[in-house]
Amino acid sequence: MGTQEPSVFDYKLTDHAQQMLSRRQIAEEEVSKVLAKPEQVIQEQEHRFVYQSRVRLREEQKTVLIRVIVDVDRNPVEVVTAYRTTKVEKYWRTET
Numbered sequence: 001m002g003t004q005e006p007s008v009f010d011y012k013l014t015d016h017a018q019q020m021l022s023r024r025q026i027a028e029e030e031v032s033k034v035l036a037k038p039e040q041v042i043q044e045q046e047h048r049f050v051y052q053s054r055v056r057l058r059e060e061q062k063t064v065l066i067r068v069i070v071d072v073d074r075n076p077v078e079v080v081t082a083y084r085t086t087k088v089e090k091y092w093r094t095e096t
Contacts, residue, residue: 008070009035014080024083034066035068039052048071048072050068050069052065054066065087069081069082
């Protein structure tokens with residue numbers, strides 16, 4: 001179900017995304033890393049993709065998934081929101 005979308009280097013954070021990054025204490029640098037080199041890209045809707053990567057949190061000794069929701073029909077593409085989740089298995093797509 002994953003698709004191969006190109007890496008994203010030119011993007012804009014929506015106001016909502018900026019608020020959510022601040023609230024969720026996610027640095028824009030983390031978002032940039034996921035967009036530049038995602039482990040997976042999943043198409044959610046016609047023009048909306050989820051870029052996601054697993055990240056090991058040293059302080060908590062666990063792996064989380066950072067998911068960045070992007071509208072690709074804009075120029076530059078727009079980051080709608082981003083979040084971390086410990087439910088890696090729920091969102092990770094394995095190719096069959």
